[in-house]
Amino acid sequence: MITERKCILAIRKTRKSQSFLNKFEALEFAESMPQIYEIWENNKTPIVTEKLANIEYYDIVKIPNRLIGKSEEFIEFCHEHGFESGEYITGKVYDTKLERCFLCEIANYRGFRSLDLYNQYVDNEVDCIIYESPNFYVVPELGALKQGYLMIVPKEHILSVAQFPNEIMEEYYEVCKDVEKILLSTFNGSVVTFMEHGSGPSGKSSHKKSIVHAHTHVVVDFTLDEKYKKMVKLIKCDDISKAKDVHYFSYQEGTGGDLTISMDPNVYVQRQYPRQVMAKELGYAPEQYNWRQNEFKEITHTTLYMLCKGLTKMAKSKSNQRIRTRTKAFVLGFSKR
Ligand SMILES: [Zn+2]
Numbered sequence: 001m002i003t004e005r006k007c008i009l010a011i012r013k014t015r016k017s018q019s020f021l022n023k024f025e026a027l028e029f030a031e032s033m034p035q036i037y038e039i040w041e042n043n044k045t046p047i048v049t050e051k052l053a054n055i056e057y058y059d060i061v062k063i064p065n066r067l068i069g070k071s072e073e074f075i076e077f078c079h080e081h082g083f084e085s086g087e088y089i090t091g092k093v094y095d096t097k098l099e100r101c102f103l104c105e106i107a108n109y110r111g112f113r114s115l116d117l118y119n120q121y122v123d124n125e126v127d128c129i130i131y132e133s134p135n136f137y138v139v140p141e142l143g144a145l146k147q148g149y150l151m152i153v154p155k156e157h158i159l160s161v162a163q164f165p166n167e168i169m170e171e172y173y174e175v176c177k178d179v180e181k182i183l184l185s186t187f188n189g190s191v192v193t194f195m196e197h198g199s200g201p202s203g204k205s206s207h208k209k210s211i212v213h214a215h216t217h218v219v220v221d222f223t224l225d226e227k228y229k230k231m232v233k234l235i236k237c238d239d240i241s242k243a244k245d246v247h248y249f250s251y252q253e254g255t256g257g258d259l260t261i262s263m264d265p266n267v268y269v270q271r272q273y274p275r276q277v278m279a280k281e282l283g284y285a286p287e288q289y290n291w292r293q294n295e296f297k298e299i300t301h302t303t304l305y306m307l308c309k310g311l312t313k314m315a316k317s318k319s320n321q322r323i324r325t326r327t328k329a330f331v332l333g334f335s336k337r
Helices: 015-021 033-041 071-080 102-107 115-121 166-186 226-231 273-281 297-314 318-334
Strands: 008-011 027-029 045-049 060-062 136-140 149-154 192-198 216-220 248-253 259-262
Touching: 015 027, 033 045, 102 136, 102 149, 115 318, 136 166, 136 297, 149 166, 149 297, 166 192, 166 216, 166 297, 166 318, 216 273, 297 318
Parallel strands: 008 045, 008 060, 027 045
Antiparallel strands: 136 149, 149 216, 192 216, 192 248, 248 259
């Protein structure tokens, strides 16, 4: 969840409680008031010993001792009290190279002979390829919470935009511009936002089910409010390749807007961060942000239907030749579904 409550957790400090609480990504022990403020600024919640918890005027949450050692119950407790604990990191590291990658599978049309046949017959609509360039393809966002929400994906298994080889950067920006144009025109929108969670180069993850294959989320008419940008300390970035060795979250409003990035390892960025903010603002129930649990098939269907209509209309204009060529197989295949 998004942590809006600025509270201080208090616990009787024992070796057991300390080692248990230290494993939560978004909690941190504090010894002094300046430290408490620093932890809040990093989008985490501070923990103090009961001795320090006597500070007046602060919002103190006492952690019941019975929850120590019970990670699921503890996470639930945190959510009920309005803050995020982060995930419980067991220390186990998963090598994502050993897992199958569905974004690579889509890049290969899942064995279909041609892209228009793929778009006509592929099982799930959400796998339809709307746009294809030599090195990229565009598909609907998984579990899109609103219409006009897509993903730009490199065909090659690269782990972040920051790690893209130079040769494909220009093409990537071209794709971003085309997708922006398509979304603005189809949904009569006013702004298109680009967001990415980049994975580090090792492909190792403490989360079993991370998608490490790079994908940029693109959505029409959704922007993060200032307070949410501040929450994850987004700062201006002139060169994305500076983040090639780390995990990061990047954010940009419009292809002409400033690219901003959160890459400070001390700052906690919630999983599916923009989706969590979006779900909250659109009034969804908690946990509905999670694409693993909610497919929102009807939203995906509407998005694809509108895009097919919009692209057919756009194809008539001579100024959109590149878009027309790169989306032809979608219009052809999807219209036959
Ligand atoms: Zn892949």
